[in-house]
Amino acid sequence: MTRAESSATAPEQRRFERIVVLLLAAVQFTTIVDFMIVMPLGPQLMRTLEIGPAEFALIVSSYTFAAGVAGLIAAAVVDRFSRRAAFLFLFAGFLLGTLCCAFAPNYQALVVARIVTGGFGGILGGITMAIIGDVFPEERRGRATGSLMTGFALASVAGVPLGLVIGTNFGWHMPFIALAMGGLPVLGLAWYALPPLNSHVDQVQARPLRSLRDTFTHRDHLNAFALIVTLMISSFTVFPFLSPYLVSNVGMTEQQLPLVYIAGGLLTLFAAPIVGRLADQFGKLRVYRWVAPLSALMFLTITHLPEGRVLLAICVFGALMVCNVGRMIPAMAMVTSSVAPQRRGAFLSANSSIQHMASGIGAYGGGLLVTQAADGRIEHFGTIGWISAGATLLTIVLAGRVRIVVEEPISAEEICLEAAAEASVDAGEPLAGVH
Template identity: 25%
Template sequence: MPLPLYLLALAVFAMGTSEFMLAGLLPDIASDLGVTVGTAGLLTSAFATGMIVGAPLVAASARHRPARSSLLGFVLVFSAVHAVGAATPSFPVLCVTRVVAALACAGFLAVALTTATRLVPADKKGRALAVLLSGTTVATIAGVPAGSLLGTVLGWRATFWAVAVLCLPAAVGILLGVPARRVRRNAADGPPLRAELAQLRSPRLLLAMLLGALVNAATFTSFTFLAPLVTGTAGLGEHWIPVVLVLFGAGSFIGVTVAGRLADRRPGQVVAVCGPLLLVGWPALAVLADRPAALLVLVFVQGALSFALGSTLITRVLYEAAAAPSMAGAYATAALNVGAAVGPVVAATALRTAAGDLGPLWASGLLVALALLVASFSRGVLPAGTVTTNRP
């Protein structure tokens, strides 16, 4: 894999740290700004909503600009709004900074996903995506737990400042490693925007986006509220929150790495194996969450399964959107973040049910069940190959 991919992954690491770090900071933010934990969880939805809206809009506006200048600008804006978020005493202002950060992150990912797939042969998109998403999984292993620990010691604002600073070396890496001109395979400008947007009428593309969104919604439904699960249901101390986040991140890294080698040619096998296991895993975690040893094991397993299945489905989005070279990354980003936006809202609702802290886990199981149901019914409606065959 080419070096620029790893430099892009460094920036994704900084952004992934920001996106996932709230899982360990919600109680602190809620207490400091005078809101409930469920309300504070909507910060995750605000970020995801900004990414859903921003991905196609920013990608469309940046499609004729050099990749390096676009990526650099997005990273610098991302850094600046985190500094503002760290300084504000207002929850609404913090929400606004999350939306702006999401717009910058959406633009970055949309351009980065497109750039990554153009840096590798046509049949290596899954591996390129795995390298890029490794920035996110490493963030859950190192960045998010470190942010949670920093927040525990110095307060949540220190974690926001750390993300702002972390973006700076990523910006330098982009400046030095990404080609200044657009990365294209030929001199043609590619299809017009209208033709690229018309790809959204493809049933197979929409199916891949829907399945990716459902699986990611299941992931975020539970991941966003792991902290109260650890300290409440499991009865562990706050210092265990970073440990649980590390385990989830380690599992996600393994899952996305393994899936990256299978997603190009064996996506159906990944779905057939990971889907049912993920479906069983969330309810199992709900039943066994009061047993710390079982909690630690299942968090690791669910991280691996969630990211293996989710990254495979997002790879299918890139394949099905191959006729939209500038917008494919935006479609994949939107699919990911529809799930990321829906998940915390579902979780906040589930927390108010009789299941309490276990509600998000049961809700995650229902979302995975819905995804598998949609996938099974699609076999008789859509041509084989979206997620059910080994077609690259």
């Protein structure tokens, strides 16, 4: 395509990009609320199911471990399908798993339901990032990732607080029912609006196991994986236990917990697009290295809060959320850009797998270190903070090892051709130029 042709199709390309971002952000909202709602429901779950910190950590980590195993399986085969087909199948399975959580009668059933949900949700995250990589060029990928993170922010502002209110008043089952029902219209919209995105299929290797082996032996991939593993461990040693800690140690009531997530979400909603633009303007690695030390400081601060300082806790939590999204946006943009298009689905499925498994290791490891005293207080949380801060500082070095692959994104014209070709095949008509 010539420069003139590219300019002519630029408005159409940008409109398409906006539609894709809005759709993916809506799905991101649903999946993030589903994953996050378990953590602030921690005090209620521990009380009603009569479980301790270790058992609660398993509820959180069962999702992530299942996502990790499923992502490894998907890495071998996911690039054989169009992005839309894979996306729709996985999102439908995710909603079904969420509905299973809603009707779980006890602790064991809830863990099984979280495994089902995580199995679909883990691969879904990789497909989402693969679509971002297919549609957006590297110079706009930071902004696109930042816009996608608004789904995370809205989940914190509206989804999690609303889920907490519903859970507090109607029981912990009800937020999952609301999520499953709310996700159905998004599934229908995705079927209607998302193009096939299947130009990568013809370049896929014939042997799934070889594709999987190549994904885990490529040096650039391993560097990206190392960054993601350390990032997730640094976060999930702390995040699953923040709600029980804020209630038992700081003195916050369960009714006040939504304020924490609203404050963090509002700040994230404001900061995420700014971080995305800064990452594109000044470079992803530079912005990451600006934010990571602040993130380490916030992990230390929130795990050493004094008792009775509820307002301080809300402010520190908000700052921690901003720092967390501030490092995730450039990190995920770098990771997405570190792989060639024909390997992107497999790589990002594997990356999602590793991301979730590392989250599970962090959550379960934190659950083994943290204990609950007879009066309900969470003990050894400060030690968790030091571990998290150290891991965060290590990521500054690891981020510098991620290498960017420069390639051309799919154009609006190519997208239209893909859609027309699929429509012709569905209608049983021969394609022009095919004999």
